[in-house]
Amino acid sequence: MNAIVKNATFVAAASPVVFIVDDDRSVREALSALFRSVGLRVELYGSAMEFLNGRRSDAAGCLVLDVRLPGLSGLDFQTQLAASGIHLPIIFMTGHGDIPMSVRAMKAGAVDFLAKPFREQDMLDAVAAAIECDARRRRDSEALSSLKSMLSSLTPREREVLEHVTSGLMNKQIAALLGLSEITVKIHRGNLMRKMGARSLADLVRKAEALGIGAPSDLTMASHAQA
Amino acid sequence: MNAIVKNATFVAAASPVVFIVDDDRSVREALSALFRSVGLRVELYGSAMEFLNGRRSDAAGCLVLDVRLPGLSGLDFQTQLAASGIHLPIIFMTGHGDIPMSVRAMKAGAVDFLAKPFREQDMLDAVAAAIECDARRRRDSEALSSLKSMLSSLTPREREVLEHVTSGLMNKQIAALLGLSEITVKIHRGNLMRKMGARSLADLVRKAEALGIGAPSDLTMASHAQA
DNA sequence: CACATAATTATACGTTGGTTTAGGTGCCAA
DNA sequence: TTGGCACCTAAACCAACGTATAATTATGTG
Numbered sequence: 001m002n003a004i005v006k007n008a009t010f011v012a013a014a015s016p017v018v019f020i021v022d023d024d025r026s027v028r029e030a031l032s033a034l035f036r037s038v039g040l041r042v043e044l045y046g047s048a049m050e051f052l053n054g055r056r057s058d059a060a061g062c063l064v065l066d067v068r069l070p071g072l073s074g075l076d077f078q079t080q081l082a083a084s085g086i087h088l089p090i091i092f093m094t095g096h097g098d099i100p101m102s103v104r105a106m107k108a109g110a111v112d113f114l115a116k117p118f119r120e121q122d123m124l125d126a127v128a129a130a131i132e133c134d135a136r137r138r139r140d141s142e143a144l145s146s147l148k149s150m151l152s153s154l155t156p157r158e159r160e161v162l163e164h165v166t167s168g169l170m171n172k173q174i175a176a177l178l179g180l181s182e183i184t185v186k187i188h189r190g191n192l193m194r195k196m197g198a199r200s201l202a203d204l205v206r207k208a209e210a211l212g213i214g215a216p217s218d219l220t221m222a223s224h225a226q227a
Numbered sequence: 228m229n230a231i232v233k234n235a236t237f238v239a240a241a242s243p244v245v246f247i248v249d250d251d252r253s254v255r256e257a258l259s260a261l262f263r264s265v266g267l268r269v270e271l272y273g274s275a276m277e278f279l280n281g282r283r284s285d286a287a288g289c290l291v292l293d294v295r296l297p298g299l300s301g302l303d304f305q306t307q308l309a310a311s312g313i314h315l316p317i318i319f320m321t322g323h324g325d326i327p328m329s330v331r332a333m334k335a336g337a338v339d340f341l342a343k344p345f346r347e348q349d350m351l352d353a354v355a356a357a358i359e360c361d362a363r364r365r366r367d368s369e370a371l372s373s374l375k376s377m378l379s380s381l382t383p384r385e386r387e388v389l390e391h392v393t394s395g396l397m398n399k400q401i402a403a404l405l406g407l408s409e410i411t412v413k414i415h416r417g418n419l420m421r422k423m424g425a426r427s428l429a430d431l432v433r434k435a436e437a438l439g440i441g442a443p444s445d446l447t448m449a450s451h452a453q454a
Numbered sequence: 455c456a457c458a459t460a461a462t463t464a465t466a467c468g469t470t471g472g473t474t475t476a477g478g479t480g481c482c483a484a
Numbered sequence: 485t486t487g488g489c490a491c492c493t494a495a496a497c498c499a500a501c502g503t504a505t506a507a508t509t510a511t512g513t514g
Contacts, residue, residue, distance in 0.1 A: 094326075099342040102326045106333035115326040155460060168427030170500070184462055186502065193502095200395030205432040382490060398471070411492055413472060420472095455514100462508075470501065478493075484486085 016131045017061035019088065021045045023070050031064060034120055035127065048072035060138055062111065062130035067094040067101060075101065078108050087137060089130035093118070147211055150196050158192040161185055165201075166208035243358045244288035246315065248272045250297050258291060261347055262354065275299035287365055289338070289357035291350075294321040294328060302328065305335050314364060316357035320345070374438055377423050385419040388412055392428075393435040
């Protein structure tokens with residue numbers, strides 16, 4: 001799509017990269033030319049190992065893989081990447097693939113699986129989708145790691161209080177649970193709000209939610225029973 | 228898996244159903260026997276239309292579809308079902324499928340895509356996964372529709388206040404935004420808390436989040452500037 | 455030892471939140 | 485017209501929240 005062209009023009013430094021891994025040199029070059037023609041940056045590799053060992057840029061982008069690779073197969077490579085925490089979206093190509101192969105790849109999260117010969121436009125569409133997908137994933141990932149770093153700056157007590165606060169307990173109840181005075185809870189609470197960069201309780205709850213903290217316990221009812 | 232057998236034994240009334248759609252009678256019956264052998268209920272259809280028109284039970288379960296069907300094709304059927312809000316997980320079978328077909332099906336959310344001949348165990352595994360997936364989806368869907376019904380019980384004003392509350396504004400700020408007195412906001416707030424079944428602000432924020440309400444606006448900073 | 459940090463508590467003050475009681479308006483349908 | 489509902493407001497009160505000041509204790513580091 002021409003959206004990609006615009007992007008590449010605008011954000012040249014952070015423009016996405018298409019990593020091509022194929023043992024056939026002519027295929028690599030043909031694909032490289034295709035992607036360059038729409039303004040995308042390209043990096044070429046002849047095998048999975050070459051990709052893993054090379055000091056590839058960790059830029060945003062996607063992988064275009066031949067299923068049949070020397071050494072590690074494309075599908076095993078996919079598994080390995082996932083295990084290594086490398087979450088580049090993957091587009092598979094194959095000359096002699098079969099249905100189970102494509103299904104396995106798609107189940108494992110591949111963006112597309114193209115049987116050769118494919119139309120150039122199909123490949124470009126797949127890459128565009130993959131790049132957008134990666135951009136989204138990166139945004140989410142950045143936001144999350146920022147939250148994680150804020151979370152790790154909390155003291156154990158603050159962390160405890162955070163959990164109870166986000167589960168809807170009042171300071172008084174938290175104090176009782178932790179065997180503290182209410183004022184102490186307030187202090188911890190104020191500190192953790194500042195450390196977490198939360199400008200309101202609603203904000204804090206959302207951040208905790210993103211961090212997987214504070215499930216639906218909410219013991220308010222229990223204490224209401226006596227009221 | 229034998230987990231299915233246990234399930235069927237325990238919850239006979241709500242046991243999941245495998246809807247089989249295939250134009251070949253012998254295939255239908257063979258699959259039917261297979262699924263029954265592990266304790267699953269089965270309903271058989273010869274075509275997409277037959278399934279759509281028949282007053283099938285809207286039980287939990289999954290669809291097992293031949294890609295090639297008389298009339299509507301399996302893939303078009305999948306599209307149609309999604310458009311109709313029928314979200315049964317789908318497992319495709321095919322005798323003469325190709326890779327693009329399987330990829331399209333998987334992209335559209337199919338649980339699996341089995342090329343004939345397939346191993347019976349593969350089909351059973353796929354069905355087990357699909358049924359679990361449907362059970363999860365149904366739980367989520369129920370919870371969400373419950374929330375939606377509570378949301379719809381709010382008056383327009385309460386709905387407005389809800390959005391501002393969940394975005395972290397103080398009663399005072401909400402009152403200013405809506406041109407109301409603070410006490411009025413408090414009243415609306417109390418009413419909506421009751422109607423939404425929220426026992427705490429944290430609870431309310433989570434429910435609003437699930438409903439897609441109250442993004443990260445949080446204008447607290449803006450008003451802090453003057454304080 | 456001196457210092458920093460974490461954790462705790464208390465007093466005090468001001469702000470915010472939440473409910474009750476008691477009223478008022480406007481609209482729409484029976 | 486009467487009743488119900490949504491909507492708005494006020495006074496009054498209490499509970500909860502948040503912060504500042506000040507002090508104590510323990511732990512660990514330079």
